[in-house]
Amino acid sequence: MARRRRPALIRALATALAATLAGTLAAALPAAAAEGPAHHEVIAVAASGSDGNLPENAVDGDPTTRWSAQTIDGAEAQWLTLDLGEVSQVGYLGIAWHQGDQRQSYFDLEASADGETWAPVVTGGASSGASLNFEPVQLGVPPETGLAARYLRYVGYGNAVSGWNSVTEIRAYLPNPDGAVVDDLSDLLPGPDPDAVPWTEPGLVEPDGTAHVITEPAPAAGATLDVRDYGADPAPDTGDDAVGLRAAIAAADAGDRVLLPPGTYDLISTDPADPTTHVVLRSGVHLIGSGADVTILRSALTEETSAGKVLRGYGVHDVVIADLTVTSTFDGPFSDDPNDNTIGGGPTYGIYLAHQGPNGSERVLVENVTVERFQRIAIRIERSRDVIVRGSHFANATSVGGGGAGYGIAIQGAPGEDRYAYDDDSRYSLITGNTFDGTYLRHAILLQYYTHNNLITGNTITGGVLDAIDLHGEDEYQNEISWNAVTGGRAAGIALGNTGGGATQHDASGPGNWVHHNTLRGNREAVIVMLGSPATLIEHNVIVAGQFAPARSGIELRNAPGTVVRANVVTGNRAEGFWGIRLVTDPGDDGHAAGDPTDVLIEANVVTGNANGVRIDAGTGIELRANVIAGNRGEDLLIADGAEVIGG
Template sequence: MKEFVRNSRQGSSHLWWMALSLVLLLTACIVDKSEESVESEDAVEESEGPVKKEGAVEPVPLEHGDWGFPGLVDRSGEPIEVPTPGPATGKTLDITDFGADPVPDSYDDAAAIREALEAAEPGDEILMPAGTYDLRSTDPADKSANIVLRSGVDLRGEGQESTVLLTSLDGEDDSRVIRGSGVHDVIVADFTITSHHEGSLGDDPDNGDASGGPMYGIYLGAHEGQASSQVLVENLGIRRFERHAISVKASREVTLSGNYISEATAVGPGGQGYGIAIEGSADQRDPDAANDSRHNVVIGNTFDGRHLRHAILLQFPTHNNLVADNIIVGSHLDAIDLHGEGEYLNEVRENTVIGGQRAGIALGNSGGSKNKHDASGHGNWVHSNDLIGNRQGVLVILGTPDTLIEDNRITAAEDSKVGIEVRNAPGTELRGNHITGGTDGFWAIRLSKDRGADGRGIGIPSGIKIESNVIRQAANGIRIDAGEDLSLVENVVDDIDGAKQRVADGINGVKVE
């Protein structure tokens, strides 16, 4: 994974990250010193999927073709390695040779970057030397974008804080600093994208009127049914954008690694303030279609969530993606969010989420103005994450089926409500999670009725398996307010301040071993 803090920041931001480092260090010390702590893990390896146990929930392909296993696997379930572009093999074209001026407040450098891209051939690299480049114009063929990528041509700066692209885009519909449509074999790396926006940053998730800066920092999508593929976006800083820092839609084999994302200008409803969004097409139901969104990787990125609605979001029927090794501190809503539009068979592992105002990881969503959200799809795998001081560690709602939640380490803080909360989520399995901390009304695991969202997703937990979880030094243990066909097997609940277990009257079919 990339360095935790890639570059020093000035003023309060730098102090905030110093404080965060101390929080992580103290948390690690607490875990190491606990006699019942989880043993340290080996280096990250490619996963071959959840371990199958007798009676375990088997993946059900539903209407999404015959894909049946989560994570980076092929249709048969065999692990794959997502290809990334190799280093440039051709010429290096320096944008200053095309008239770009690295001194801030130059007239317009976007035209010079576009001219260099036009002069390049596949295998070439466009170099943006250290400096600040003012992007004041848009591409003649695409008035929404400052720069349009070309297949086989890399775009690289000299460092995340050394090379800065400063856009003048400010609230224009669908505006994008960098767009790639149907591109392949491209590296975009080692610079920062920001804007001239000097107004307030997003801090109210109910405010739909806030805006400023470009809608998107990086936008990768399909062109005439052809997905973008084999694209690496690495070591970028992106800030002062309105909707998505990085948006990947209807694409495959896109890897986003080592990026630092912060400072959205808006976090309101309708898609504002997302750090990274991986999306299928809203009407995409055919996994064999050319733009089926799968095998994308979000790994080793860092998010300052103080001005983000969601840090990482998967939306629409995108599947078999990997979200791993990311660090997220704070977010206004769920930090890692499977957004309730049929996202299925994705793997979310070994992320660290600290201090989110809502869930650290959520599956299913009650919002949506244009597209009414409800359940995520089947078979998502959430495991081995560190979830510290979030309102909920993991939340599964609105009919999301057959989720496997295992081996997560959840540490509650004073304002935390639940370690793992399951509502209407048939076939959910909780296995081997370690949960600790909390005060007063905190419960390590809670099953409750789902009241739905405008009639969508109403129901109770059913077919839930709670097995081999370890709950220690927590305010309360396991609470079951509603449900049917529930199984509690070999859970350890020790040193609890309040109730170890509470089952509401009238609930039948609870198997306890």
């Protein structure tokens, strides 16, 4: 640590907590007013650094996140600065520390009116070491009157065990006639909207079934900031241009756009507060290139940076990223082996959009952007809504191995929890008009973890290592997959349910997904539903050109209860052993989620001119109604003994 300090325990009203945040926070704190003590809004937060647990986490109102940065012996102390927006009267602070019930944390506090001249207000402070909850910290003055400051700085000297400074949450309270009364941290956990109702229809609709119109970010009506004016040089190999990009974004106001003229911008350094990220996006600020073919952001991140990101926005809104390419210095080799985890390079993510505490990102547009030479996901959209990715291109992941490598676009909610009633729910993403070269993509588009009511439409996917459009078997529901063209995939064109991860990690997609009006050419399976994925509607798709291996089935249903297959055209697929529609026993994933098709309606489909027509190997409650199954080279209709089928 920078300085060895003799801990001086601050006056704290909180006592030991027996429970962790995974359970119920219960602290012996003085009773607060029903609405809690008044605190200041923090308009900006900055830090000397972080380990990826960002400074914003300390003021996001989410007790499950934290800011962390390590103070190393002989180095400067780590600091976290709050900006209240104007000089205000501050009575006292409330601070909650990560693992605060297991160790003391050591710190100073400073205050400033202008951010330049700082006055110490607490020297040699220490937490109680006995609480996960807010602990009140007085500022050398009575909390009833307080002191005047705009900026407050926490200066950390590590903890009793290590040099890590980890603050779960920090609040600046107004002067309080009742003294230094703080909130109960558990009260910060956001609750669900009591008026929220679940969705019952797929696609971009409201819960009552009326259309949901995604609101795009407002056009930039303010100033245009040229990154060259902030030190960025568009000539390649001329030094670090990330500094100039960050400076331009920092100088922008909401409604401004940051312009990148033609050139190659070498991104070498990372954000001072986030060692995993080159450039942090800001709400209301647009990042605009001069065309994806002429404005190149070239990242120097490698696999040595865990979760490395070129552009990221947490809890951002009204942002446009357009007319540029995100790439890296990775120069190969590439692999199309889905079992090869030995290669890879470049940043982990190209563009990373996610929630900040309880607030998702929203009203974000990514348009005419190319993303390539990334390890895991080109664009990740996590616990956010009203995000549009349009007219963009994705190719050349540096790895397609297991464990999440090589995805083009991934939309995801919260693992194991449907958060439809919360502000960080994952819904209403629109992925449209994009192109994917699947040669080195494990999946082109992937949905996972209780994401719902997204629209995937009008995209063109060529090739692919595994399932091109993949509902990943983690409860994603009521999504609409329509008017896409998927050609020549080594696995399914569209898949619902997934065996990846482990036998209990992936299984069924959720109910009510709608797959319609897609054109699927020469994939191993055009559409596959398995592992218990329920109530899928598959209609008006055209399945053609399965002339050669690996093409083996048009629509394949395994353990797919309640699936409706209606008005699809399956024709001209003459690969040996191909079946237009096939129902088979699902072996599950090492037996997990195994089963036969049940309660399936196959209606008004045209299955002609294929190697074979319709084959039902197993199932109960299967109904065939008004289909045209004729003119196939081999069997038109084959129903196994023991399969329970009505009609023919």
